[in-house]
Amino acid sequence: MTVSHSAHLGHEAARAPSTVDLTDCDREPIQHLGRVQSWGGLIAVNADWIVRQYSVNAPKMLGLEFDDLQGRLLTDLLPHAAHKLIRHQMASLENFDQNLRLFGLQLSADGGLFDVAAHRTPDGFILEFEPKRTGRHVSDLSLVQPMIQRLAQENDIGVMSEIAAENLRRLTGFARVMVYKFADDGTGQVIAEALAPSMSGYKGLRFPASDIPAQARALYKRSLLRLIGNVDDPGAAITPALNADGKPLDLSLAVTRAVSPVHLQYLRNMGVQASMSVSILNKGELWGLLACHHPEPLLMDYERRTAVELFGQLFAYELARTETAQENEAVLRGQDTHNRIMSLISSSSSWEENFDTIANIVQQRMPYDGIAIFSDGHYMSRGSAPSETEFHELARFLNTATGSRVYCTHHLGAVFPPASAFVDRVAGLLALPISRRPRDYLVLFRRELAQTVTWAGDPTKPVNTSGPNTQLSPRNSFSLWRQVVQGESQPWSLSEQRAAEALRTTLLEVVLKLTDQAEKDRKQAQERQALLISELNHRVRNILNLIRSIMKQSSHDAMSLEDFTQALDGRINALSRAHDQLTQEQYAPVALSDLIGVEATAFGLSDQARLVFEGNDIVITPEAFTPLALVFHELVTNSVKYGAFSSSNGRVHIAIHEAQDGSYVIGWTERGGPVVKAPKRRGFGSTVIERTIPHEMHGSAEVHYHSAGLEAAFTVPSNAVVRTQPFAAAADPLQAVKTTPPRVGVGIAHVDGPVLVLEDTMIVALDLAGMLEDLGSSDVRTCATVDEAFEILQSGFTPALAVLDVNLGGETSLPVAEHLAGLNVPFLLASGYDRNEAGIESYPPSELLRKPYTSSDLASTLCSLGFVQGA
Template sequence: MNFSGPSSDELDLSNCDREPIHILGRIQTFGYLVAMSTDWIIQHISANIGEVFGRGPDDLLGAPLAEILPSSALHAIRGKLQLLSPNDGSERVFGVDLFEDGRRFDIAIHMSDVSIVVEIEVSNVDANGVGNPGSLIKSMIARIQRCETMDGVYRECVRQLRAVTGFDRVMLYRFNDNGAGSVVAEALNRGIEPFMGLSYPATDIPRQARRLYLKNRIRIIADINSQDVDIVPPTNPNGAPLDLSLSVTRAVSPIHVEYLKNMGVGASFSISIVIDDKLWGLFALHHYAPRQLSMETRSTMELFGEMVSLVIEGRLAKEMRKVEEEARDLHDRVVGRLVATSPTMEELVDFADDFRELIPCDGFAVWAKDVVRTVGRCPFPDDMPGIARFLNRAAASRVYATEQLSAVYPKAQEFPDRAAGLLAIPISRSPRDYLIFFRREIIETVTWAGRPDEKPVEYGPNGPRLTPRKSFEAWQETVRDKSAPWSISDLKAAEALRVSILEVLLRFNEESERQQQRATQNQELLIAELNHRVRNILSLMRALVVQSRAGAKTADEFAAIIGGRIQALARAHDQITNDHYQPQSLGSIIQTEIEAYIGHKVSRVRLDGPPILVEARAFSTLALVFHEMVTNSAKYGALSDSRGRIEVSWRIDENECCEILWRESDGPPVQSPTRRGFGSTIIERSIPHDLGGEVTVDYHLAGVRARFLLPPQVFWLDETPEAAAPENPAKESSQVNAMTAEIAAPMSLSGKSGLIVEDNMIISLDAEQMLLDNGAARVLTATNVAEARRIVESEAVDVALLDVNLGSETSFALVPLLDEKNIPFVFVTGYGEKVELPQSANDGVEAIKKPFATDQLIAALERALARRPD
């Protein structure tokens, strides 16, 4: 980068973050580029285009692409374009006879804002190639999955990449949280200096380069010493350059070229590893002479990178789940002890061993009411008031953590051997009290690939210029004043502990100050119920997602179903826990629990009984009992398979009690439980204990039978005129489904049967979904003329959509048969304006161009239907 003002000591290579590397206006010499408007007029072209087109930029700019390329090439490009979204990846096709003269080319197509960009390369530039890409990737991934450790996965990845690509050096480069990274695996030729274990600073890869690595997962530099090719003209009529973020041939930043030259590299290739939408690492391939890989080979390696990303993500997630499960079990034990003993904040230091097991540390302190109590290696008591005041400046009610306390609190430089790192959990607001975990200093030696701050200054025509470092010899740096970092699991455990202390422990401590005897009893009940309910809710949420998936046709519908059921669950939870509720009907209590838990199985439950209102003190007890009944049925009873049914009825008996009968039938065989859990205790003992009623539960082989008897003082008959019998969930569900279907189904193709003749599977599926979304009752598909004939002769078809070019044939041969059957049709073509329809087609027959939109397609089909004679 060039600078004209600042002095050399003000220069910073981080200024490279502002270099517009995505709009450099050049491509590499192995490629050729044509950019067009959406109506296929050439806007930009690479200066070397005459090598393949036989015509220079002056002859091509402003000309329609249809005048230059044959119709077969246009059809191939339009077909790929149909699969693209703007600024979202590229589509590629290999070995195309672009000019129908025997020369084979690989083509990449992408959208750049409102321009269509086509990049062309000569096919088979690497002699070895990849053979069958699918078989190759399958074989590579199978070997990787056999590795037992993560290090083994890393080593196998680089070994296979080097075998396939032939590069001299293949490295797996993993990023740290601060942007720096290190080489965690390497495969290289003999005689080459290894880089394994070396670290690289974050400034080696500027921020905008990292963003491009996310958008464009592969990057080839075929020859470091080659001269780039200009894009002509450099800007559009509005003065804006062409955005090449998704380009496969984009030129390289001069600073990066200089960086690679300083390393002695002649060619490079990179493959991004993206996990959770973040750049986790890179496969960096170096060759010490020019080396070009074909577009097909690069695309295969891109797929390999995506598959490896999934493998690594899965392995990391599995490790994280194991750590979190262990932490969760430990957290439950710690919180259980806290609730059982109800300590004051000052007494929390007695649980130091439990807390230190949950969050490993060298020292632990409780700062409460301006007094500190410590265990282990901690700052001296005189240092704690200053640390507390420093923590008071942090955000309220947030866990605070740092691995280098001295960087934000300079006084900590006096005690790094006792507290280099700190994690603080606020446990009150006014005054602020804390649980504080300390970690001592760990002196670490980092081996860098060259000294990160050794960047020479050179003077050019525009003044001093900071250049990449020239030496990459191993350089060791001793890092001090830092502790072992706090992991994600440490932070999650800290947040869970904060919530538990604030929402459970402290709430019970405040209650004990007012009524100590009652608080002890409430704490024991609440912790048991809390553990039970939390585990049920976690399982319930997973069940909601799994059960809802089967009934959803689209992502939006899936989201709506999930959203509705989660809201139902939230209502049920409110009914159980709210202390200020109003009287509710018995039917609504039961129905809410049914709808919240079993979703689409609601039609298999029948409710019947008079309108009864439940008194406030009985409401939460009944809601909890029927929640457990529904849960058990869904897990083990009638609702655990696809056939079982439940009938819930109630009546007022001769003693003016409300008798509720629960009957399950047609489900799997039922056996009496071998142990009594908390749920069974709630069902059998809550109503007798809390309401003075009766409960009988019988486990018949044919289904569970239960009888609940409510005494007269907890309910009354609702005799208001608007009171009615409870809405049957099965009836309500069918009504809602019918209304939704009526609203959702557009009238444009309502009830019609369509035929799609298309040889591209993805385009066929896309068009099929468009027809179904606009009311079509049935859509049939065919990939060739013969298959389409069989469908037309044997099935009822109202309208047809015909792709003109079906590979080795056209769909024109279907016209006489469709006319004979009085079936209107619309052509789809990738040939643009020059398609010539057969003479046998009626004058009103339309041909729409790829890529087509939903409204364009549906309108054409509607016009075709309107033209059909009665």
């Protein structure tokens, strides 16, 4: 506990030069004081009922003619009937903590009536007796029943305590009755009280643990009622002081046991002349006390005290019933929490995806200021919580503190000093282990709650000492004394701790659920990967075989190695461009104008007027795309070398029309170039132009070499065409493949701010960074892993945009995406998969940039996000 300020509202207790702490009272032998209170007598006998020790007031109280009782048989001291009844009843006591109670028993020769208490000791019995005060017209026990019935109607412990205090004051006549509840640290607080008009109140005040020392609390668990009739009563000594074994008589269970001088002075300092305490036990532990005070001496006979003790036991039972009902409600709420979490968490998701769901449900059960999940080394937090770096150190502490149990503290700095560095955010925590080793946690945090604790006097409790034996004297001030406590949070209640244990079980089930689904996902991913590898292997073999054939045929035409290299490079690049166009559209049909435009642009042709389209464009199937790409590559190549494109004024007209049989005729006409002559020999290029479409597509091809320019007509069957569309949809086929940022919507793509690129392939990352710099960004940070991304983000770098590769080898970029979404930072997902594949559907809403992509694709996607010049 950190105390920053204290104020004493009242008079300071005078302090002698020599002081000691009253916790020395913990060592005071209060069960061996060797005296009884004078309102009762005591006789201790051995197993043969021979007197071993007795109180010096016993002979007179019993009306005996002799004073020395030691060594006498009990039968010589008591009437035969009383002795017989006591011996018979004592036989029913089974253990040392049981008391025998007999009321109105004749013990003296003059017929005097006594109430008797007796209990067993290891070597005999202790018999106590006190004169019967008055007769009863109404049974004391009958008064208890309606009091308990009233309590049973309530379900609030505070209300029940107020009712108990008021009823007990009426039953006993004490001027002040308090319900005093112990805290875990031994301190106590008055939670309810009933007062006579003349008495001051203590409700709400705290008392230090040393006010009721440990050995006194232990006795309260064994002896449930304690009466002090008069604090100034000198009492009666036990004689002899030591038994035959040289030990003082153990008075732990004696109802007449005298009182510690320190405690008597404590009561005098409070203005109390008589007191009574009734223990409240809950599950065998001391929950609290019913504490009764009176400003004058007050005796109460044993029969009524027994009724009071019964009331205390029944009150404890009602408290336990209420707490059990609250616990049962907590169990039901816990089951409801379990069901909600299990129903809302998808088995195909992860901790990251479920974090907000869990956080919201947990907060309804256990209020917190911050929450974090630490799983597989990844840290997610919300609200007032340590940073990831701070938590890694805290996690090492939790690994030593929790075992497999829930761990909580409301003063983290006291057990983990490094927490002082973030006490402004976290003062208390409740940690739930949710895995084995290495241990993962769900942790709830609470902020510092500066609070004022009001004590009944100074809790540091210095005391006076006097005399050569350093006699203790308790404080004499019970005025209000306040502490302002800092560095602590609101404590975690017992019900919250139990709820946390139940929640931990639920989260372990979630772990099993997610682990099982992750195993299924891994298996499915392996199956998809095997299928993909098989398909890729098939396609690669076909491509390699095609390239081999192209190489062989190209070598026949080459006049030199340079010619061969140039021709081969052009044809392979044509295949590559065709493949790129298909993959960009996911092997969807592609317009013929796009195919021809890509080829023309590859040769540096950027003048739209030199490539003229007439008729309707045709959208061709993926199967027809590769052979047509080879044909038009050869046509463009020849035109650049020998035909219309070799002249600055040359043009190519492409006319497409549908034939009567449903096939499509593609006309190629060159004008404005040099005079054309038919070749003397047919090379591989001519063979491709004339034979590819008839051979692979079952169409036809006609080529004519007119002096004004080459003319060709190709007929492709209807099954190679998906649909027709106006050329207006692609009015400038060259424009579609230009690398300058296109105008999309109402602006041109522009990035004004820093960008984070998460991509595990270096070449791709560098290429993408270059594209982003061309689009205006002056600060592009690249990284390859999730950890590297978080390291950049936590260094103070705040991006205006992020581009995230979905698959990063052994992990995905999902944690980074969720973090950026929480910061409202827009991002693109780069992937070769569709949005509904490979877990992309689990990402926060975002734009998808399909791989492979060009700067044009990137610019278009950025415009859709609003990254437009001038925006």
